[in-house]
Amino acid sequence: MNDRLRGHVDVLLLSALQAGPAHGYRLAEIVRERSGGSFDLPEGTVYPSLYRLERRRFVASRWMTVDGRRRRVYRLTAGGTAELERQRSEWREFTRAMEAVVT
Amino acid sequence: MTIDAYLAELERSLPRVGRNRALREAREHLRDAAARHREAGASDHDAEAAATNDFGPVDEVALRLSAELAVRQTRIASAAAVGVSVAAAVIIATVVYVDAEESRSAPTPVLIATRTIEAGTPGMILAGREMYAPTTLPKSEVLDGAISDPSFLRGRTTAIELLPGQQLTVADFHP
Numbered sequence: 001m002n003d004r005l006r007g008h009v010d011v012l013l014l015s016a017l018q019a020g021p022a023h024g025y026r027l028a029e030i031v032r033e034r035s036g037g038s039f040d041l042p043e044g045t046v047y048p049s050l051y052r053l054e055r056r057r058f059v060a061s062r063w064m065t066v067d068g069r070r071r072r073v074y075r076l077t078a079g080g081t082a083e084l085e086r087q088r089s090e091w092r093e094f095t096r097a098m099e100a101v102v103t
Numbered sequence: 104m105t106i107d108a109y110l111a112e113l114e115r116s117l118p119r120v121g122r123n124r125a126l127r128e129a130r131e132h133l134r135d136a137a138a139r140h141r142e143a144g145a146s147d148h149d150a151e152a153a154a155t156n157d158f159g160p161v162d163e164v165a166l167r168l169s170a171e172l173a174v175r176q177t178r179i180a181s182a183a184a185v186g187v188s189v190a191a192a193v194i195i196a197t198v199v200y201v202d203a204e205e206s207r208s209a210p211t212p213v214l215i216a217t218r219t220i221e222a223g224t225p226g227m228i229l230a231g232r233e234m235y236a237p238t239t240l241p242k243s244e245v246l247d248g249a250i251s252d253p254s255f256l257r258g259r260t261t262a263i264e265l266l267p268g269q270q271l272t273v274a275d276f277h278p
Contacts, residue, residue, distance in 0.1 A: 042159025042160070042163070070127075070131075071131055
């Protein structure tokens with residue numbers, strides 16, 4: 001399961017950020033919790049994805065003090081929201097086509 | 104592995120630009136993860152070992168981080184060169200010398216095939232089945248049109264068969 005996820009970490013993080021700004025550790029938690037533990041990626045893989053999403057202007061980040069510690073907090077941009085909707089649409093079409101063939 | 108040992112090894116593998124931020128975020132993440140394991144009853148040693156294990160193999164994390172940080176380093180160098188050119192045009196005429204040898208060996212991110220990829224394979228399948236992996240190569244070894252951003256593959260299909268170790272280039276995909 002986790003091997004198949006590696007190509008979809010970006011959309012998982014964009015989805016997690018829809019709930020509100022969060023730092024990397026919290027985002028990894030959100031993905032794990034929402035999937036009921038099925039999606040348990042190496043936690044370090046969220047940061048290359050976050051940097052790529054930030055480079056593409058889909059997320060923005062800044063240092064903030066959270067629980068007394070300096071943390072890099074990420075938020076979804078308008079471009080990121082649009083990209084998330086585009087990927088969701090693409091995923092729905094992909095799963096529809098797969099189900100039509102394999103079931 | 105302790106958090107300090109993990110971060111020391113990670114630091115050795117990362118490019119200079121963006122490294123401090125990446126290490127700082129990793130440290131805070133690992134501290135949170137270790138705290139979670141301690142709350143579950145683990146000793147300090149076991150909590151740090153579990154946290155670094157959950158974070159992922161340091162060489163794999165370093166490889167993925169390096170690919171992203173290398174893109175940022177290349178862009179900053181390009182932006183600096185443009186800035187210098189603009190300033191020179193406004194004030195005086197200057198000449199910018201580039202160290203050709205250093206430029207040729209600069210680490211450059213690319214995607215390489217990890218297995219044989221048949222012609223007509225959709226980009227989404229490539230991502231879902233991990234049929235490629237990011238890496239960095241000396242600039243002199245990077246092919247024209249080499250792809251570094253996996254998002255390029257979305258909505259595209261391979262035009263030819265690709266072999267393991269082959270760099271993915273724009274020419275290998277249908278537009």
